[in-house]
Amino acid sequence: MKASGALIERRNLMTELYACVESGNCMKPWLAINQLGKDINLKLVDVLKGEQKGAPYLAVNPKGVVPYLVTSEGDGIGESNAILWYLAEDTYLMPQTALARAEALQWMFFEQTKLEPFIAPARFFSYIVPQERSSHLDEIVAWQEAARPGLAQLDAHLAKRRFILEQGYCIADIAVFGYVHVLQEAGLDMEETPNIARWIEDVSKTENFCSLDDLAHHALRAA
Numbered sequence: 001m002k003a004s005g006a007l008i009e010r011r012n013l014m015t016e017l018y019a020c021v022e023s024g025n026c027m028k029p030w031l032a033i034n035q036l037g038k039d040i041n042l043k044l045v046d047v048l049k050g051e052q053k054g055a056p057y058l059a060v061n062p063k064g065v066v067p068y069l070v071t072s073e074g075d076g077i078g079e080s081n082a083i084l085w086y087l088a089e090d091t092y093l094m095p096q097t098a099l100a101r102a103e104a105l106q107w108m109f110f111e112q113t114k115l116e117p118f119i120a121p122a123r124f125f126s127y128i129v130p131q132e133r134s135s136h137l138d139e140i141v142a143w144q145e146a147a148r149p150g151l152a153q154l155d156a157h158l159a160k161r162r163f164i165l166e167q168g169y170c171i172a173d174i175a176v177f178g179y180v181h182v183l184q185e186a187g188l189d190m191e192e193t194p195n196i197a198r199w200i201e202d203v204s205k206t207e208n209f210c211s212l213d214d215l216a217h218h219a220l221r222a223a
């Protein structure tokens, strides 16, 4: 698949990551890029201003969401966890065996089905646009309730190992970290999940770790 429009002509340029600030999904590829020391041009898309649905960005990614990676050959990749998979190829962030890769995928799908769909909107209306919180109170409570079983499963899993996979830190940690590390901003209580709290500390200490704030600072400088 080639990125549409003008990008088809833009081959052999620097790889570009289109991202917005304050997004756990956008933080994932940004963290992997930094930990792998890859040279990438970060392009800020302001979703609060609706830039993701404007013609210039739709020419890059017709799906109108971020994150989105455009490779130096003009190929476009959407979905944060698919981008992670692409970036991690042949690096230490990719699990080494077929079984471990399958386990990583299992947690990456888990993140997109049991955690992110509930933590992200609860956080959005509680933390990103708090002025809209009061008109979404019932939904926020429902999202918080829906997130709890997945968080409990993750917490029980992390009681037995330091990182998500036995072999150590990998893209599954990055995928799950994106929104789980900001669960308090979604109004969820970290004290209910002490093993997740410990794992967040451990991920935050990995080499060349960078936070959501780092992404925001870099994006705003690049804009």
Ligand SMILES: N[C@@H](CCC(=O)N[C@@H](CS)C(=O)NCC(=O)O)C(=O)O
Pocket: 020, 023, 024, 025, 026, 047, 052, 064, 065, 066, 067, 078, 079, 080, 081, 112
């Ligand atoms: N499952 C996708 C979710 C992408 C997504 O919903 N991105 C949000 C930002 S975190 C977005 O672009 N929202 C703006 C919109 O939907 O218009 C992923 O993991 O990349």
